[in-house]
Amino acid sequence: MQDKRYPHLAASGFTLDRRRFLTGAAALGLGAGLLPGLSGRAFADGPVSGGTLRLGMSGGSTTDVLDPRTLTDWVPVNVSYQIYNGLVEIDETNQAVPELLESWESKPGAAEWIFNVRKGVTFSNGKTLDADDIIYSINLHRGETTSGIKSTLAAIADVAKVTDSQIKITLTSGNADLPFILSDYHLMVVPKDFTDWANPIGTGGYVLESFDPGVRIVTKKRDGYWKAGRAYVDAIETTVIGDTTARTNALLTGEVDVINRLDPHAIDMLKGNDAISVTRNSAGQHAVFLMNCTAAPFDDVNVRMALKYGIDRQKIIDTVLRGYGVLGNDHPIPRTSPYHADLPQRAYDPDKAAFHLKKANLSSLSVDLSVSDAAFAGAADAGVLYQAAAAKAGITVNVKREPADGYWSNVWMKAPFCASYWGGRPTVDQMLSVAYLSDASYNDSFWKRPDFDKLVIAARTELDDAKRKELYFEAQKQISDDGGAMIPMFIDYLEASASHVKGVGTHPQFDLMGQRIGEKVWLEG
């Protein structure tokens, strides 16, 4: 009931926010310091099979269904990855690697793509996977559907069968990132014409044993799983524990092996405990203070700059996140992305803030900032810290606490200055397209620049990586120096596991190893 990391998901108005495609983490070793469980010794012993993995997770409720179109919460997503497979997997270095789609190539212009379907894969009902199943599974999210990724897949003009093991996807316009788009967790593969979601059939390593939504879900290993070096444990028990304290207690008392959404404030308590390892996933999830660029006084770029210099980012990270975050530089692309623009870090500077205020012909400034813990956990505290820092630059920030209930429908994109957050996206293009293009439906800073739009659209079909990097650099610089989104920090995902769980790692997309922890870890002893 009190899980502060979750309520914002239930009432959100974002199209994609729960997906939180986080871009990169392990590659930079950001989480390595906290990972005693990942020592070389543990790996040297080699994986062993057997045992029951017990997950204690927040993000599940009585309404959960294993219908890929309705996946919106972490428990059903995690269980789905136990039972089903996806089309494309994102590995720990943020690369798109084959899953049920074995290989692919695009024609020049990146509008026509050929995908080869993996051969020799069987569903848990014995049926062999073929192109028809893949096409059916993609089409569940196209046309007449309430699927969460309908708008994303609107870029697909046609999905056609070439042979039993090959399909052709045609896009309305070129997009070099199609394999990343196909890694979305909604795109679980089921047999053609399958509709019995209470008895799911997939190609995954586990089959559903019992399903008590919002309480407990059990899956059992099945014979002949096609992935080598995966699915070690014999069974997975997923217990829904919404309360953060109860979840932490359950791990401490050994009733579960792994928990998600650890409270940063609980880490100090767990640190001295050798039986528990904490995993830190640094990725694309970020906090943002949104200024409406069409409303006074935020329509003046100097006011926006004054506000960007008037915040003490490091202090907010240290206080609100207990240090479990990464500095943001007013653009939404994390350091873990290969396209991250390494601009000089904007620091707290009351003099510069006052300077920009003067340029806007203002001697002082008073603004209302709407906050709620629905925006991100600790947003209200961050607002108060902002208030104190901005005061030194002659800026009065009036912190308005809004109810968490209905925050996304009543405050977000309505209040001219408000706290919010975005989950990361697997690609730069998706992040910029969803919230920064002039006509984006969630352009929540109401920032409109045609020259920026051109950059993003040009980068989409640019297959030359160096040129693409240049385009994205320019795009991020424009957002940082001119945009209405003030991004103080990227927020880490924290999770914890008992030390007998081996093979735990970080993931650039979402926590619990991209929600595929079930088939990746093994139990020792």
Add this chain to the structure above:
Amino acid sequence: MAPAARPGWPPEPLHLLLYGSGMARFIFSRLAIGLVTLFVVSALFYLGTEMLPGDVATAILGQSATPANVAKLRLSLGLDQPSWLRFVNWLWGCLHGDLGKSLASGRPIATLLLPRLGNTLFLAACAALIAVPLALTLGILSALHEGKATDRASSALSLGIISMPEFLVGYGLIIVLSVHLGWLPSLGTVFPGMALGLRLKAMALPILTLTLVVLAHMLRMTRATILAEMAAPYVEMARLKGLDRRRIILAHILPNASGPIIAVVLLNLAYMVAGAVVVETVFVYPGIGQLLVDAVTKRDLPTVQACGLVFAIVYVGLNTGADVLALVFNPRLRHRR
């Protein structure tokens, strides 16, 4: 109590219904008031949920809440109808035993509700089995030893616990009994097909918490009622006759004090069912309280309504029961003067 010359036909319940008596009339009027209360409560519940910001369509869709999707879902859920009409429809369904379908998952509410209600009732029953005899015994003992060390100890302890919110009691028990001593699990997750022994072990801490929380109230009420009767003339008479304190309390006071004691016991039973929301959340016990919390966050109005109705029925039912039992135990109330 039956009149000596009562004919064999009609049998007593029907006889009471036809010809009336103080008690029958009393029970019927109680039931009628109960039904009115139920109606008012469900209407209030409905109003309350209507006033919450946001609606079920955006809550269900979450990330996928594009305007087109929301409009489509609202239509398919019947949310385009005026709210009073939905309330009337729901009430009509309930009268026919149909609680409707969950807006969020589309499953019939009865199938969601019944197992959860079973869990909650089982938890409450286990706690009651321990708490009620314990509270009565301790209450009587306290009254027997009024002012002595045992009485003062139990007073201090029960006052202490009654002043603590139940989640604090729960967390305290978890820290001591699960985290430090490792005797009992902190998770109360139970599921169908779980062995009884394991189930009871998982439920041990929730049972203990509920017991502690309701124990104090019942104990203090038992003690206070008995002591209040002490001043009555008939007790003085008994004392003058030379009866000892134990006999006075057990044989003379207890029957007279039973009305208020039964009332407080039954109220506490009702509290254990309806108030289990907090305890169920702390221990992640899959009862009706958790279902209610889930349903509220999803704006699943029919499920919230159904849970509210169940709580109201439990409260009203046990209250009516308390009134009736008080009557049974106290002959003076049975006969109108």
